[in-house]
Amino acid sequence: MSQKVAVLGTGKIGEALLSGMIRAGWAPTDLLVTARRPERAEELRARYGVNAVTNTEAAKTADTLILTVKPQDMGTLLDELAPHVPADRLIISGAAGIPTSFFEERLAAGTPVVRVMTNTPALVDEAMSVISPGSHATSAHLATAEEIFGAVGKTLQVPESQQDACTALSGSGPAYFFYLVEAMTDAGILLGLPRDKAHDLIVQSAIGAAVMLRDSGEHPVKLRENVTSPAGTTINAIRELENHGVRAALIAALEAARDRSRELASGKKD
16 A cells, blocks of 8 residues: 555545545555645645645656546546656546547557446445456556455456446446435325335335345345235235336336447547
């Protein structure tokens, strides 16, 4: 952890990563941050004791650069960084849909690039971060990325060809669960429950189900069957979900998210 790490474009996810790294043992003096607004950079410096610098200063001094700006801003950032990034710098990209080749073409030949798709549960140290190496990234570079993102949750290595699918499934995944909880809360109100009680019932049920999925080792079909009694309430609800095509709708939604990730990779913004 003696290396210097810079988080460039430190928004919510970047800040979550920063705070997680400090909790995991990184010295704040070894961490650099940049932000679009000077007052935001100063806020991070005051809150965490890290060094607030410019993008150019980060490129010159950090061993690892974590780029967390929006995908549409990445080209501009790389134009700024390229003259100052030596070929031995590790570049970690957190931008959805942008392949490692995009960085390799704009930086010094041989620059190692690792692509990471994390998700918003990084804010509570429960992220799922999916890691893929570029052409010049070694096992040591992947280990560095895993150490950094392991500070805010779990990590998984996949070939870059699977990143768009992982973006659809995991990167966007929390939103699907929030959407489901929103719909179930509305249903609870329709059934006569106050909103706060409906919310508490659903959230705790979701937490319990997630822990069972994680810890039991059982297939989700088996866990569902354990709740589903013959001619009972649950099977009636499952029948209605199937009648309304919920399973097919979920598959179609994930395909749409994957396709959008591919569009972003090709440069299509609208």
